[in-house]
Amino acid sequence: MVKYTLLVNRLLEQVGQLSEFKQWQEKGSISKEPVKQLCDALKKHHAEFQGLPHRFYISAKLMVTYTFESWLALQQRRRRKIDGKRRWLNRVEDDIELAKVTDFSPEMIQNRARKILAEIHPSNPVEPEPETSSDNEINEGENCQEEEEMNQPKSLLSCLFDLYDSTEDALTLRAIVHLLKNNGEVNEEDEDPKKLELRLAAKREEIQRLEKQLQGRLPKGRDPTGETTTRFLEEAIKLPEHPTAYPPRFLLNAFYCYALLPMPYIQYGVYLLNAILDEARIVESDFITWRDTIAEHLVNAAKRPNSLPYPLIFGSTSDLVWESESKRKGPNAPDTEGALEQSGAKSSRKRPSKRKRTRLKTQSDERITVRFHGMSQYRFKIYCDRRQLPIFRQFLTDYCTHKALDEENKFSMGLFALRSASLIWKKDKQRPHKRNSSEPVEPLSPWQTHRLYLHCSIDSRLLTAEGTEQVRFQKILQTKRKLEGAKNKEQEILRQKSERQHTESEQDLDDKLKKQRQNVARNQTSLNCLYNPTPPRPSRVRYQGNPNIAIGVSFCRQQLVGVGVIDLQTQQVQEYYSIRRLLINRKVTQVKRGRSVLQLKLKKYRLVNQLCMWKKKNITQRTQQQKQGLCIQNTTESNLRQYLERLVADRIVEVALKHQAGSIVTPQLGEIRESIESAVQAIAKQLFENHREAQQAYAKQFRMDFHRWSYGRLTDCIHSRARQEGILVQAGRQPVEGNLVGKALTIALSGRNLV
Known part of the structure; x- marks a missing residue:
């Protein structure tokens, strides 16, 4: 690697x-x-x-x-x-x-x-x-x-x-x-x-x-050997050197010895003084050059180039071979638990809990494996979450069904749920927690500190029967268009040969004609495969929303999000949901465990304030703990933020389903960050016109407040949740000025190019 x-x-x-x-x-x-x-x-x-x-x-x-x-x-x-x-x-x-x-x-x-x-x-x-x-x-x-x-x-x-x-x-x-x-x-x-x-x-x-x-630099590679990191450190600690200059102390000693002579020469003394001044200028210029470049060298030294190998990319569905094997050690492995129950012997193992017994009942006895073309001697077992298991089973079903069919009845590989995959080498984050503190620290091999992950890109439409028919229809149109173009080119070449209106040789025309006929045959085969039936997939009714209704989502660093239900015909806001209204639970009607109805309704909304408190606590205490060497990684804040982002995304999709919205429009994050950062820099320059350090401090404080929320992950959560329901998600332009209601309206209209 x-x-x-x-x-x-x-x-x-x-x-x-x-x-x-x-x-x-x-x-x-x-x-x-x-x-x-x-x-x-x-x-x-x-x-x-x-x-x-x-x-x-x-x-x-x-x-x-x-x-x-x-x-x-x-x-x-x-x-x-x-x-x-x-x-x-x-x-x-x-x-x-x-x-x-x-x-x-x-x-x-x-x-x-x-x-x-x-x-x-x-x-x-x-x-x-x-x-x-x-x-x-x-x-x-x-x-x-x-x-x-x-x-x-x-x-x-x-x-x-x-x-x-x-x-x-x-x-x-x-x-x-x-x-x-x-x-x-x-x-x-x-x-x-x-x-x-x-x-x-x-x-x-x-x-x-x-x-x-x-003017940014070209893409740089990774550093698997550590040479780039070492070079950055050497440049950062390197001091200015003058290999071609005389040391100033040597020149001063020479001038002092010259002054003690009984009859010193004036020209020699002037020469020594000029030499001392020249060397001082050289030293000063070299020091200024070093001082100007040391900031860049320190920044490079602070960087940590990625030392992991590049992932292996498999750009085609046919590059992966899916198989299954039994989880038992052998085909004739004895069932020891059943033998113990029949013989009446008591097992020393503790009976699993009810939740675990339910999971064991639904657990499959087969293990899905995968091999890669070019590395078919290696067989990899798939370990995944139960939510991902049906997708991998669909991969296995598609491959095995396609392999078992004859050439005439094979369906198109463009209808496989899997589109491409990549094999990624990642560090095992759970490894430090697995090691016992009493064990001696020994150097570990890469296989003990890293894991292999298989990242698969899929077309979610091909996981349902209705989505598969939609994709099939689109591909049939594209293939018919290509087939018609190839036939027209073939007829044009035949016409040129018959009328002899060409400047090329007969051999070149024959080669072109041969390639076009191969192209026609290939497209015809693809068209026939597209009409062949695919393996059965679960049926799911496609979501049909009102195209005149859109959900505009606006981001704010104080209140996180604002959601507006927009009527695109009248370009008016029908209803607005603040973060409080999104997270409030209106289904609660009874007191529970000594807590009032209002407290139970606002239970999820209080997580916003709780997250802000954790953020402030970590900002104030982490610096002091790092100086004292007492900083311990705490995932409470990140886990709470992730839960809150998923909860907000789920409530936004619920609003879209409630109002039968045709699409959800989210802001373009790149433009938001650039516009806000530029506005902050402009304000800082006006407040502190000739004070660069004050400008940087003002911008840094504002930037810390702005990065309180992870808008990128929230947008990904909205995309993922909306994709499950079949709702279209678009990107719009969020203005810098205005309230959240006006921003939500502008975002929704810009998503449809109405502003």
Whole structure:
């Protein structure tokens, strides 16, 4: 695994040096062929990368391709953000200059802004999405996907920017900028110049931060041997050296000895004094250089590069072989418990509890195992949670059924529930708790301190019968489209051969024709396999929500979340749920164990205050305990936070089911963090204009409050819980200013491109 990780590191380094890399940056994607050529060259000409299993080389190519694709996508997204923010900033700055030469009243600008909104977005109801799941509708709906993409509504901000570029009327320009400054709404209040200046400063700070991120380094590899960590430590403790300079003490001693001579030479004395001054300047310049770079070296030394090997990636369903075996030691293993019961002998074992006996009754006698192509000599047993066991059983059923069928009746592997997998090497967190304190500490092998985890990516629709038919319908449409395109190309080549209207040789045309016929046969086979029946799956009625109702979720660092039920037709908030209303239990009607009804209703809500108390306690006490060496890892806060996040996600989905919402819209976390961080930096610069340390302290305190909640994990919990119910989850843009009700409304509308 160390050689495999070093191979990935070398590929990451060489891909960034290719001449085509700049083209990939502009396009936002990477070509697979150059990565394959680099990997083959390293395998052939470098002895350190030879001898690995073939699967390791395939995984290395996939790892490098996925890494750079995600990195290039992030860079392209940052460029688009910079362009959009600069465009907004330029329009607002032009409006400030235009306001100096025009005398339009605020009422005139607001009335013109209302007319522009009426022209761009007339009162159009949100039409429900068409449902196409029947096999009889396949021929009628082949181009439904393209039509939906063409009919996608344009966002309000894009329409406003286009209208600004196409008009020259001063009143219209000012009205458009008024809408841009107020998130597409008409603001009847007077504008505060100080707030506007602060907002512009925050926007400039956002652009600077994005430009700095855009200049980020290329993806770096891992450090399985520890060489990078050692180099960072050596750079941090290294002091400035001057191997080419005379020591200042030597020059001073020489000058002192010269001064004691009876007839000293003046030129020699001047030379020594100049030499002393030159050496002092060299020492000072080298010290300044060292002082400027020591901060970066200390930051690198504080980093801990990941020392674990890269995961092995299996990008295809056919790369995994699923089997099952008995949990007993052998086929003829005696049943000792049954023999004891029949003979009447008493067992010394304690009778298990009722809960454990129930679990043993439902426990299966088979163990699911998996083998990987390229490493088929190794068989891995699957140990998983009972909630994950039905999914692995579905993997086993799909594979065994597909293997048992003949070629004509095999169903498509695109209908397998498993899509891809990766074998990950992780540290065993339970190992320190298993060791007895009285045992001597001995060096442990990696197999004793780490575990292998199998991470599987699935299509949750393929776990139910209705979802499988939906996926089958979509794949049939795609395959038919490919088959039709391949047949058209084949006919075009035949026409060229018959009419002899070509400049290529007959051999090249024959090769092209052969490839197209193979393509046609392959697509026809895939289409036939898609029509074949799949193994039985559990049936589940698909959730049908109202597309005109959306749930907007807004985040706040004081109250965690605010949930609004939004009517997309009227663009109004029907109902609002605060964190207190979400967590209150209205089913409680009786006193229990000496606690009042109100106390029982607010039992879950009190967890929010309890978590805040734990957070403050850990912040104040952890620093002192670390200095004294008494800091002990406590998981109470993290466990409580995880439970609260799952509870909030569950209540949000309950609200969506109650109101029959068509979708749940959550904020885009990247934009929230960037906008808030930029706003804090702008406020800090205004409060402490020439005091950088005070600016950093102010921003640090605000950042600590902001990171009190893990919004990323909460969003993942909402996605996971909504996916179980079949509810669509979208991402929207959360504004910086406003209350939670207005933010929830804006998020829901931006998720449907209505603002």
